[in-house]
Amino acid sequence: MKKHNFSAGPSILPQEVLLKASTAIVDYNDSGLSLLEISHRSKDFVDIMEKARALVLELLGLEGKGYKALFLQGGASSQFLMIAMNLLEKRAGYLNTGSWSTKAIKEAEKLDDIYEVASSANANFNYIPKGYDIPEDYDYFHCTSNNTIFGTQLKEFPNSPVPMVCDMSSDIFSRVIDYSQFDLIYAGAQKNMGPAGTTLVVIKEDILGKVSRNIPSIMDYKKHIGAGSMFNTPPVFAVYTSMLTLEWLKEQGGIAAIEKENEKKARLMYSEIDLNPLFKGFASKEDRSDMNATFTLQNENLKETFEAMLKEAGISAVNGHRSVGGYRASMYNALPLDSVKALVEVMSELETKA
Amino acid sequence: MKKHNFSAGPSILPQEVLLKASTAIVDYNDSGLSLLEISHRSKDFVDIMEKARALVLELLGLEGKGYKALFLQGGASSQFLMIAMNLLEKRAGYLNTGSWSTKAIKEAEKLDDIYEVASSANANFNYIPKGYDIPEDYDYFHCTSNNTIFGTQLKEFPNSPVPMVCDMSSDIFSRVIDYSQFDLIYAGAQKNMGPAGTTLVVIKEDILGKVSRNIPSIMDYKKHIGAGSMFNTPPVFAVYTSMLTLEWLKEQGGIAAIEKENEKKARLMYSEIDLNPLFKGFASKEDRSDMNATFTLQNENLKETFEAMLKEAGISAVNGHRSVGGYRASMYNALPLDSVKALVEVMSELETKA
Ligand SMILES: Cc1ncc(COP(=O)(O)O)c(C=O)c1O
Ligand SMILES: Cc1ncc(COP(=O)(O)O)c(C=O)c1O
Ligand SMILES: [Mg+2]
Ligand SMILES: [Mg+2]
Numbered sequence: 073m074k075k076h077n078f079s080a081g082p083s084i085l086p087q088e089v090l091l092k093a094s095t096a097i098v099d100y101n102d103s104g105l106s107l108l109e110i111s112h113r114s115k116d117f118v119d120i121m122e123k124a125r126a127l128v129l130e131l132l133g134l135e136g137k138g139y140k141a142l143f144l145q146g147g148a149s150s151q152f153l154m155i156a157m158n159l160l161e162k163r164a165g166y167l168n169t170g171s172w173s174t175k176a177i178k179e180a181e182k183l184d185d186i187y188e189v190a191s192s193a194n195a196n197f198n199y200i201p202k203g204y205d206i207p208e209d210y211d212y213f214h215c216t217s218n219n220t221i222f223g224t225q226l227k228e229f230p231n232s233p234v235p236m237v238c239d240m241s242s243d244i245f246s247r248v249i250d251y252s253q254f255d256l257i258y259a260g261a262q263k264n265m266g267p268a269g270t271t272l273v274v275i276k277e278d279i280l281g282k283v284s285r286n287i288p289s290i291m292d293y294k295k296h297i298g299a300g301s302m303f304n305t306p307p308v309f310a311v312y313t314s315m316l317t318l319e320w321l322k323e324q325g326g327i328a329a330i331e332k333e334n335e336k337k338a339r340l341m342y343s344e345i346d347l348n349p350l351f352k353g354f355a356s357k358e359d360r361s362d363m364n365a366t367f368t369l370q371n372e373n374l375k376e377t378f379e380a381m382l383k384e385a386g387i388s389a390v391n392g393h394r395s396v397g398g399y400r401a402s403m404y405n406a407l408p409l410d411s412v413k414a415l416v417e418v419m420s421e422l423e424t425k426a
Numbered sequence: 427m428k429k430h431n432f433s434a435g436p437s438i439l440p441q442e443v444l445l446k447a448s449t450a451i452v453d454y455n456d457s458g459l460s461l462l463e464i465s466h467r468s469k470d471f472v473d474i475m476e477k478a479r480a481l482v483l484e485l486l487g488l489e490g491k492g493y494k495a496l497f498l499q500g501g502a503s504s505q506f507l508m509i510a511m512n513l514l515e516k517r518a519g520y521l522n523t524g525s526w527s528t529k530a531i532k533e534a535e536k537l538d539d540i541y542e543v544a545s546s547a548n549a550n551f552n553y554i555p556k557g558y559d560i561p562e563d564y565d566y567f568h569c570t571s572n573n574t575i576f577g578t579q580l581k582e583f584p585n586s587p588v589p590m591v592c593d594m595s596s597d598i599f600s601r602v603i604d605y606s607q608f609d610l611i612y613a614g615a616q617k618n619m620g621p622a623g624t625t626l627v628v629i630k631e632d633i634l635g636k637v638s639r640n641i642p643s644i645m646d647y648k649k650h651i652g653a654g655s656m657f658n659t660p661p662v663f664a665v666y667t668s669m670l671t672l673e674w675l676k677e678q679g680g681i682a683a684i685e686k687e688n689e690k691k692a693r694l695m696y697s698e699i700d701l702n703p704l705f706k707g708f709a710s711k712e713d714r715s716d717m718n719a720t721f722t723l724q725n726e727n728l729k730e731t732f733e734a735m736l737k738e739a740g741i742s743a744v745n746g747h748r749s750v751g752g753y754r755a756s757m758y759n760a761l762p763l764d765s766v767k768a769l770v771e772v773m774s775e776l777e778t779k780a
């Protein structure tokens with residue numbers, strides 16, 4: 073049976089990427105060796121790393137604009153700390169739109185003063201605050217473009233007078249925006265870019281070198297840039313598989329093309345949520361995420377039936393996060409429209425049964 | 427042609443591990459889903475993580491002795507910082523036996539006072555210092571059990587009056603020692619345990635919680651222990667493949683059995699280096715590493731012939747590190763004795779030609 077995998081992350085990857093990654097583990101490029109057992113300093117791997125870094129800038133439209141791409145370890149969570157280590161001198165402003173923003177704030181607070189420029193905590197993060205100010209004396213402004221857990225997404229970004237840092241873990245490469253409005257973008261690979269185990273950081277180099285702190289080497293973006301993203305042994309397999317996914321995205325027509333697919337999927341999903349009286353969307357309509365649709369079943373008595381039908385249809389991982397409850401359909405780049413169709417079909421079938 | 431891969435890291439893994447890892451990428455356990463696209467909170471992955479953590483303690487003989495095993499990200503290099511963050515209150519002592527020890531010292535120095543209890547830097551690290559003292563008022567003592575670059579190995583460890591921390595990146599699981607003499611052991615996976623992308627940390631829990639520093643969450647061993655090594659998304663594939671390698675090691679008969687194999691390989695290698703007048707060992711004999719044999723070719727005129735013969739025999743990655751020059755044969759757990767035989771054969775054939 074065909075599987076429809078709505079996992080919020082680690083999440084679905086293109087089938088052809090999985091096949092290539094699987095082959096490379098037994099025999100990389102007909103070398104007779106596994107990708108896992110060659111030196112990261114070998115030409116083979118350096119080529120992979122450089123290709124991945126170049127594809128990132130090309131796909132985001134950031135070539136020749138002073139940006140560098142890094143594939144680091146530690147997850148997006150480690151960036152919560154690294155950003156503050158590299159950029160926080162006195163104070164910074166954070167937009168609090170969910171659990172991940174909150175964690176980013178908590179981690180940075182250990183180093184210096186953090187101010188929430190706005191927060192939607194008062195409504196369990198079901199909307200995106202708007203119309204806030206960003207003081208000019210902040211070292212930087214931090215936001216989370218897509219709130220994986222709550223299913224909200226920033227459709228517009230503020231005109232920040234200070235460097236703008238964005239956690240794009242769950243929607244990078246999914247939509248056309250002016251990526252050059254950001255000075256630092258970061259994202260764990262495990263949603264739109266690859267397997268868990270590497271974190272993409274895209275930095276405008278000129279924002280670095282401005283803090284007085286003695287930054288530990290392993291946390292110093294400058295050192296990682298200087299070492300070509302190989303300050304120490306990189307997570308070889310995760311970088312390679314991310315490179316394959318970026319190649320796949322380019323073959324699809326890049327971000328502009330995948331955005332159209334993502335919009336189709338989201339439209340279909342939300343129209344079912346809205347039109348079907350059994351379901352209710354969680355996020356405020358104008359802030360709905362095209363990546364993670366969060367919704368609840370209005371009639372608890374139908375829960376068992378619904379979940380049995382999902383299983384029957386090969387649909388997995390649509391359970392909501394405990395802080396929201398209900399359901400969450402994650403529709404990242406690699407999820408086919410057919411999978412959304414399958415889910416929507418089950419939802420509408422449930423309506424006829426109810 | 428059969429390949430003989432002497433890479434220093436990332437390095438050779440057991441063929442059956444590679445095959446299983448390759449399969450899991452297309453279809454994990456007949457689930458119809460790739461290992462890469464399932465949630466790290468799923469039962470499937472939690473089982474993998476728990477099995478890997480348990481196997482570590484079992485193989486090292488540390489079950490029921492107050493230790494916890496963690497699979498983190500960031501490489502062994504990130505532990506240089508994390509150890510100091512968690513354990514360094516006033517001062518610590520480091521044994522400097524090579525480039526990696528030196529880097530560990532440099533990183534910890536950013537936080538507080540570090541003293542070298544002894545160093546072999548004066549002889550390009552070709553021996554292991556002995557007979558030094560470890561003051562009782564140090565927060566901890568740090569050593570590197572095997573010096574990957576220079577090819578030296580600690581055969582005995584000091585009787586430390588303070589917690590003993592050891593970087594075992596390049597010889598963990600390779601020999602029978604009393605692992606309980608250490609309070610913290612760490613190792614990048616990419617030599618004896620798995621692919622690059624995860625770092626094993628084994629900690630005696632009672633050494634934690636003694637510093638006044640406000641430790642960043644992502645660097646806090648206690649937080650990682652509390653979260654069952656899933657404080658944030660773990661490097662799923664690297665942990666799985668490490669688990670497979672640990673299972674393989676257990677099937678081989680564990681550390682005691684693999685140590686015998688490793689001794690055979692090292693004996694064969696070093697006897698050729700010693701008996702063949704064309705070659706000379708780099709490390710002082712009593713401190714020679716069973717994992718990385720470093721040696722030079724005495725007659726530079728034979729370099730091209732030797733390297734052509736190596737290539738012809740399918741032998742790869744025996745080039746030495748630039749800080750030592752010459753050659754390095756890394757003979758980690760997964761390297762078959764046959765590969766050492768093949769190398770030794772080429773070396774002795776060169777002698778007949780010379
Ligand atoms: C928006 C966002 N930020 C940060 C994270 C944390 O990522 P990691 O687990 O790689 O640290 C996640 C994980 O789901 C996320 O969705
Ligand atoms: C003994 C030792 N320590 C530390 C490291 C650094 O490991 P990583 O590249 O994972 O940071 C290495 C890498 O070869 C090593 O051999
Ligand atoms: Mg969130
Ligand atoms: Mg509705």
Ligand SMILES: [Mg+2]
Binds near residue numbers: 523
């Ligand atoms: Mg060394």
Ligand SMILES: [Mg+2]
Binds near residue numbers: 700701705
């Ligand atoms: Mg000799």
